[in-house]
Amino acid sequence: MDLVAIWSGLIGxxxxxxxxxxxxxxxxxxxxxxTQNEEERDILMDSIAPVWDANQTxxxxxxxxxxxxxPMIYGVVFSALYIPLLTFVFGLIFRGVAFxxxxxxxxxxxxxxxxxxxxxxxxxxxxxxxxxVLSGTKVAEDRFAGGPFDWLxxxxxxxxxxxxxxxxxxxxxxxxxxxxxxxxxxxxxRAFRAAWIVLAFQIxxxxxxxxxxxxxxxxxxxxxxxxxxxxFPLIGLLAFYEVIISLKKRREILPFVFSxxxxxxxxxxxxxxxxxxxxxxxITFQQAAAQQETLSFTLWGVIIVLPLVLGYTVYxxxxxxxxxxxxxxx
Amino acid sequence: xxxxxxxxxxxxxxxxxxxxxxxxxxxxxxxxxxxEFLWLVTKQEIYYRMYRFWVKIFAINFGMGVxxxxxxxxxxxxxxxxxxxxxxxxxxxxxxxxxxxxxxLEAGFLGLMLxxxxxxxxxxxxxxTCLVSLGAIISxxxxxxxNSWMQTPAGYKLVNGKFMVTDFSAAIFSPSxxxxxxxxxxxxxxxxxxxxxGISAYYLLKGNHPAFFRRxxxxxxxxxxLFVPLQVYLGDVSGRQVFHHQPTxxxxxxxxxxxxxxxxxxxxxxxxxxxxAEKNLFAIDIPNGLSLLVTHSFHGKVPGLKEFPRKxxxxxxxxxxxxxxxVAIGFVLLFVMIxxxxxxxxxxxxxxxxxxxxxxxVHPLGFLATEFxxxxxxxxxxxxxxxxxxxxxxxxxxxxxxxxxxxxxLFLIIFAVIxxxxxxxxxxxxxxxxxxxxxxxxxxxxxxxxxxxVKERGTR
Numbered sequence: 121m122d123l124v125a126i127w128s129g130l131i132g133x134x135x136x137x138x139x140x141x142x143x144x145x146x147x148x149x150x151x152x153x154x155t156q157n158e159e160e161r162d163i164l165m166d167s168i169a170p171v172w173d174a175n176q177t178x179x180x181x182x183x184x185x186x187x188x189x190x191p192m193i194y195g196v197v198f199s200a201l202y203i204p205l206l207t208f209v210f211g212l213i214f215r216g217v218a219f220x221x222x223x224x225x226x227x228x229x230x231x232x233x234x235x236x237x238x239x240x241x242x243x244x245x246x247x248x249x250x251x252x253v254l255s256g257t258k259v260a261e262d263r264f265a266g267g268p269f270d271w272l273x274x275x276x277x278x279x280x281x282x283x284x285x286x287x288x289x290x291x292x293x294x295x296x297x298x299x300x301x302x303x304x305x306x307x308x309x310r311a312f313r314a315a316w317i318v319l320a321f322q323i324x325x326x327x328x329x330x331x332x333x334x335x336x337x338x339x340x341x342x343x344x345x346x347x348x349x350x351x352f353p354l355i356g357l358l359a360f361y362e363v364i365i366s367l368k369k370r371r372e373i374l375p376f377v378f379s380x381x382x383x384x385x386x387x388x389x390x391x392x393x394x395x396x397x398x399x400x401x402x403i404t405f406q407q408a409a410a411q412q413e414t415l416s417f418t419l420w421g422v423i424i425v426l427p428l429v430l431g432y433t434v435y436x437x438x439x440x441x442x443x444x445x446x447x448x449x450x
Numbered sequence: 451x452x453x454x455x456x457x458x459x460x461x462x463x464x465x466x467x468x469x470x471x472x473x474x475x476x477x478x479x480x481x482x483x484x485x486e487f488l489w490l491v492t493k494q495e496i497y498y499r500m501y502r503f504w505v506k507i508f509a510i511n512f513g514m515g516v517x518x519x520x521x522x523x524x525x526x527x528x529x530x531x532x533x534x535x536x537x538x539x540x541x542x543x544x545x546x547x548x549x550x551x552x553x554x555l556e557a558g559f560l561g562l563m564l565x566x567x568x569x570x571x572x573x574x575x576x577x578x579t580c581l582v583s584l585g586a587i588i589s590x591x592x593x594x595x596x597n598s599w600m601q602t603p604a605g606y607k608l609v610n611g612k613f614m615v616t617d618f619s620a621a622i623f624s625p626s627x628x629x630x631x632x633x634x635x636x637x638x639x640x641x642x643x644x645x646x647x648g649i650s651a652y653y654l655l656k657g658n659h660p661a662f663f664r665r666x667x668x669x670x671x672x673x674x675x676l677f678v679p680l681q682v683y684l685g686d687v688s689g690r691q692v693f694h695h696q697p698t699x700x701x702x703x704x705x706x707x708x709x710x711x712x713x714x715x716x717x718x719x720x721x722x723x724x725x726x727a728e729k730n731l732f733a734i735d736i737p738n739g740l741s742l743l744v745t746h747s748f749h750g751k752v753p754g755l756k757e758f759p760r761k762x763x764x765x766x767x768x769x770x771x772x773x774x775x776x777v778a779i780g781f782v783l784l785f786v787m788i789x790x791x792x793x794x795x796x797x798x799x800x801x802x803x804x805x806x807x808x809x810x811x812v813h814p815l816g817f818l819a820t821e822f823x824x825x826x827x828x829x830x831x832x833x834x835x836x837x838x839x840x841x842x843x844x845x846x847x848x849x850x851x852x853x854x855x856x857x858x859x860l861f862l863i864i865f866a867v868i869x870x871x872x873x874x875x876x877x878x879x880x881x882x883x884x885x886x887x888x889x890x891x892x893x894x895x896x897x898x899x900x901x902x903x904v905k906e907r908g909t910r
Contacts, residue, residue: 169561169565170561170562170564170565170566171561173516173556173557173560173561174554174557174558174560174561176516176520176557177549177553177554177557179520180520180523180549180553181546181549181550181553181554183523183524183527184523184542184545184546184548184549185546187526187527187534187538187542187545187546188538188542188543188545188546191534191535191538191539191542192535194526194527194531194534194535194538194542195527195531195532195534195535195847196531197527198524198526198527198528198531198534198847199527199528199531199847199848199849202528202847202849202853202857203853203856203857205524205527205528206524206528206857206860209520209521209524210860210864212517212520213517213518213520213521213864213868214864214868216513216516216517217513217514217517217868217871217872219513220509220510220513220875221510221871221875224510224875224878224879225875262535263531263532263535263848264531264847264848264849265848267850268849268850268852268853410538410539410542411539411614411615413539413614413615413618414538414539414540414542414543414615417543417615417618418542418543418546418547421543421546421547421550421551422546422550425550425551425554426550429550429554429555429558432555432558432559433554433558436558436559436561436562439561439562439566439569439570440561440565440569
């Protein structure tokens with residue numbers, strides 16, 4: 121098997137797992153200002169308290185994977201996106217410490233703010249990072265050769281806004297699973313609105329991408345991609361439809377499941393549009409790849425350890441499954 | 451200031467802030483394993499109470515470690531992109547294995563450890579504590595493997611300025627790894643049991659919860675009395691390792707300018723090194739001391755700094771003093787532990803107020819020693835990123851200095867805010883003290899599912 125292809129797949133998997141798992145975590149943060157009730161905020165916090173750290177680890181794994189498999193991308197992209205990436209980290213710092221500090225605080229206000237703004241900053245920076253990558257990076261002699269604000273443009277800002285809506289959708293549907301009563305009622309209403317906004321952004325970004333990044337257009341309309349690339353928006357639309365229907369039917373688990381499918385469809389569609397360029401439009405996976413020995417050595421580690429990781433992650437979710445109860449975690 | 455210096459300062463600030471937390475995480479996790487083990491074996495409630503009290507400090511600390519640690523993973527790429535691109539074939543698997551074998555393990559079982567009391571059997575909970583502790587140690591292993599490779603590179607070949615792997619096990623188990631791994635792990639254990647001992651001593655002085663804190667102090671001191679002398683020995687092993695593999699660094703640590711040709715090299719207890727004049731302006735020497743320390747013979751030859759080109763030497767005064775302060779702390783703690791052993795033998799450990807006060811005063815010294823040790827280690831590696839192979843100046847990212855001024859300023863502000871909050875909440879937790887009355891957790895069946903199903907259905 122082609123090691124580069126396997127690694128591309130692995131990193132792709134880590135990124136989407138991160139986006140889904142920490143997506144609802146960050147989304148909970150975004151919802152933190154939607155209520156004035158401290159009891160309700162406790163419930164929101166407890167719904168992710170046992171799992172947020174493990175979820176965030178997928179980000180580190182994705183980043184580490186890029187470092188292992190595609191060092192050139194790691195160096196180039198991280199230099200190019202210095203400001204959004206470190207802004208992202210600043211956001212994560214405030215979001216992360218808020219869990220413990222809020223629990224210990226008598227006056228919870230400052231940490232409520234830290235949790236909300238930390239999450240918000242992290243999400244926006246994530247969107248700017250993605251938009252920045254899609255906007256292209258100047259490279260000369262395998263090194264970043266652009267300016268510090270190359271990532272900032274209307275397209276990347278739009279992607280950031282889309283991500284806010286997307287994470288609110290994930291968080292609301294996750295809350296439907298984890299809560300009852302008025303909190304759940306409100307989550308239904310919010311998920312419904314968020315779903316429509318996400319759809320609107322999806323359509324906008326999809327139409328915009330070819331203008332922003334012309335080679336996608338030829339990718340869409342030339343073989344072999346023309347034969348399958350339309351599947352992804354189709355799955356996306358179907359998933360959206362199911363999200364709306366399951367919300368209307370007051371189902372508890374399906375809205376989250378279909379929101380995840382909705383995300384997957386958009387993500388796969390995006391990859392299918394730009395492949396094989398990772399840092400469009402200049403570096404391909406093959407060009408950026410590490411030494412074969414490094415790829416295979418680390419891959420063996422992944423093959424042995426990752427199933428265990430997935431195993432105990434599922435176990436942890438099983439232990440903490442069910443509604444957020446009256447037992448407070450902090 | 452240029453982007454190189456700024457990036458170095460930023461990396462120094464972020465690592466020096468970060469390392470404070472893993473040190474306590476590694477050591478406190480081990481202490482918690484011991485305490486929970488004692489609870490399960492002896493069934494004495496006090497051990498459960500101790501666990502629940504100290505785990506609160508552990509949890510706050512762990513969170514700080516996570517958020518400050520993510521920063522570092524990013525900085526390799528954002529600030530040292532050229533380094534990352536040059537060494538990744540050898541270096542990046544260390545980080546990947548750390549994530550796979552340590553981060554996931556810690557994060558996966560931390561939830562169970564903190565919140566799982568009502569939901570899993572005690573034995574599963576104990577397993578979770580053990581795995582979090584193991585994860586912390588594995589994490590230290592990989593980070594030290596990565597750092598040791600930078601200090602004493604092995605298992606590579608250089609092709610057009612890029613490091614290619616030739617032998618992974620040689621790269622992982624580079625010559626300095628074992629000594630440094632033992633030294634750092636012991637530093638974590640020592641620092642943490644001193645924190646527990648110091649805080650417990652404070653409570654005993656105040657007369658609050660004496661039974662609880664006597665037990666906490668007793669267990670911490672049993673560990674400390676073992677760890678502190680062992681650490682002095684491991685420090686000696688580390689020192690000789692530096693002598694063999696990084697003689698320039700050792701000469702700078704000791705402000706040792708001239709190679710001894712006849713007789714032994716002296717050990718400078720105090721010195722004011724002058725880099726320009728290449729000598730010490732003032733020094734108190736112990737004759738033959740340095741030869742004895744690093745070669746274990748009176749007249750062993752120790753190469754002086756003048757043997758190495760000026761441009762390959764690290765900063766002598768910083769190294770000289772940071773190393774000495776670390777060693778001094780090690781010996782202060784050794785004397786305190788000897789005192790502790792004598793008091794224990796006389797059966798007066800918990801009543802001797804001067805001793806308890808001393809414990810309280812010295813309890814943060816482990817953190818300081820760790821910082822001084824890392825300063826010695828990292829400043830001593832300069833001017834190299836990969837020792838003798840790649841200069842620090844060759845590793846920096848092609849970014850404007852303004853980027854780093856922006857991020858460094860924010861790091862300083864953010865670290866000040868969350869650092870102060872950390873102290874505030876830790877002190878608050880300590881002020882509230884242990885909870886001695888809440889009910890013990892119910893014993894669940896080992897499958898570990900939640901017990902409250904019926905009640906839940908009823909309230910829906």
